[in-house]
Amino acid sequence: MATKAQSHEEAVARIVANEGVLMRQLTRRQLAMIALGSSIGTGLFLGSGLSVRVAGPGVIITYLIGAIISLLLMGVLAEMAVAHPTAGALGVYAEIYLSSWAGFVVRYTYWAAQVIAIGGQMVAVTIYCKWWLPDLPAWVWIVGFSAALVYINARNVGSFGSFEYWFAMIKVVTIALFIIFGAAVMMGIDGQSGGWQNFTAHNGFLPHGWLGVWQALVFVIFSYIGVEVTAVTAGEATDPRRTVPRAMASAVARLILFYVGSTIVLVGIVPWNQLLPGGGIEASPFVQVFELIGLPAATHLMNFVVLTAALSSANANLYLMARMLFSLSRGGYAPAALGEVNRHGAPVKALLASTGGIAIAVWLAEQYPDSAYVYLFGVALFGGLFAWLLVFITHLRFRRVWQRKGGDALPVRMPFYPYSSILGAGLLVAILATTWWVEGMRPTLVAGVPWLVLLSLGYVVWQQRRLARAQ
Numbered sequence: 001m002a003t004k005a006q007s008h009e010e011a012v013a014r015i016v017a018n019e020g021v022l023m024r025q026l027t028r029r030q031l032a033m034i035a036l037g038s039s040i041g042t043g044l045f046l047g048s049g050l051s052v053r054v055a056g057p058g059v060i061i062t063y064l065i066g067a068i069i070s071l072l073l074m075g076v077l078a079e080m081a082v083a084h085p086t087a088g089a090l091g092v093y094a095e096i097y098l099s100s101w102a103g104f105v106v107r108y109t110y111w112a113a114q115v116i117a118i119g120g121q122m123v124a125v126t127i128y129c130k131w132w133l134p135d136l137p138a139w140v141w142i143v144g145f146s147a148a149l150v151y152i153n154a155r156n157v158g159s160f161g162s163f164e165y166w167f168a169m170i171k172v173v174t175i176a177l178f179i180i181f182g183a184a185v186m187m188g189i190d191g192q193s194g195g196w197q198n199f200t201a202h203n204g205f206l207p208h209g210w211l212g213v214w215q216a217l218v219f220v221i222f223s224y225i226g227v228e229v230t231a232v233t234a235g236e237a238t239d240p241r242r243t244v245p246r247a248m249a250s251a252v253a254r255l256i257l258f259y260v261g262s263t264i265v266l267v268g269i270v271p272w273n274q275l276l277p278g279g280g281i282e283a284s285p286f287v288q289v290f291e292l293i294g295l296p297a298a299t300h301l302m303n304f305v306v307l308t309a310a311l312s313s314a315n316a317n318l319y320l321m322a323r324m325l326f327s328l329s330r331g332g333y334a335p336a337a338l339g340e341v342n343r344h345g346a347p348v349k350a351l352l353a354s355t356g357g358i359a360i361a362v363w364l365a366e367q368y369p370d371s372a373y374v375y376l377f378g379v380a381l382f383g384g385l386f387a388w389l390l391v392f393i394t395h396l397r398f399r400r401v402w403q404r405k406g407g408d409a410l411p412v413r414m415p416f417y418p419y420s421s422i423l424g425a426g427l428l429v430a431i432l433a434t435t436w437w438v439e440g441m442r443p444t445l446v447a448g449v450p451w452l453v454l455l456s457l458g459y460v461v462w463q464q465r466r467l468a469r470a471q
Helices: 001-017 028-039 048-083 089-097 100-130 137-155 157-186 209-215 217-224 229-236 239-271 284-293 298-332 347-351 355-365 372-404 418-439 442-471
Strands: none
Touching: 028 157, 028 229, 028 239, 028 284, 028 298, 028 442, 048 100, 048 209, 048 217, 048 239, 048 372, 048 418, 089 100, 089 229, 089 298, 089 372, 100 137, 100 298, 100 372, 100 442, 137 157, 137 298, 137 347, 137 442, 157 229, 157 239, 209 217, 209 418, 217 372, 217 418, 229 239, 229 298, 239 372, 372 418, 372 442, 418 442
């Protein structure tokens, strides 16, 4: 038994040390802001219109449910990130405590989700830019902004952290001001709006019942996907045992405040049935708010903010997918060249190999300008939810192994174990199943399930090749 435990410890140390070529330069404030930068993007500024259309004012409850799931996730991730601070994060934990297949599948699935998510972010960028210059081709915006973001990510991680900190700060400050301004309008400071009638005036607070509240979660949960980036940044964080848990707590608390607060303002100022009246996506609902209350100058400012929000999220997602592919390479599941770093300590080859999502975005934006965002949204959602699901399952095994081997006391411990992890996993399975019955979201399962089958076949082939080389 002792030999088996010792062998496990050696394997864990080898896996974690294998990714130790990255530089540890990210501070607690940068970690928290990168998490916010990754999360606060099109899911809130553009996708919120979809969730409001499904749930009406009851979408406020939907955001609270999403907050509960995020809190559960960050609790279990904090434990594992402190124990094993590494860039592979989700995939490394799955490989250590479940199986090499799980580590392979979750890393490639999460990598693909981030690649496609960037495609969705860049499609959203074209939507925002066309609001100003409708005749300029979408590919011009995508190529120009993409080149700039790749350059930022190719620099050392400290520079990236500083840039993303201030980039994300734009939308954080804007959301705070939006909430303050909206609260003032709802209290009648303009002498006209005032009152809370929009919460119940149009078929009540739950116009589509509790079913609508639950189905809207399919869109809302995407707004929270990205907070797990803090676990990935643990591999490049200064003093991860102290900074990572604090950064996670700070990021989730702010997300809950911003999401719930801005949603209350959104449906409180403008009747929910007037948002996205044509059923399409032509502008951010946040921009529509200022259009409908007659502040044209503010609409231009808000459109600029939601544009920077999408670019900030794409910037953070580029960081995520490069680290995931880097981790796959260091673990022997991708070409060795992708595990190399440049003189700044950045995995540039992994970064460049991951930019296929941007090319997909260019093509889809040109071929299917009206539906590209929703399609990319559904495919990326599967990858994010599957990765979250594996996190909860991994944590069930992690805690048992950690307790059995008598490991060091962790700075953070998720309460109500194992029920909290079981609850989180159950909710995610239910959300994935619900995508089948939500209009426009069937690509989540239609593309996701075959992807898992394909990955599993790829894993078998890759393992056979590794065995042949070893022999």
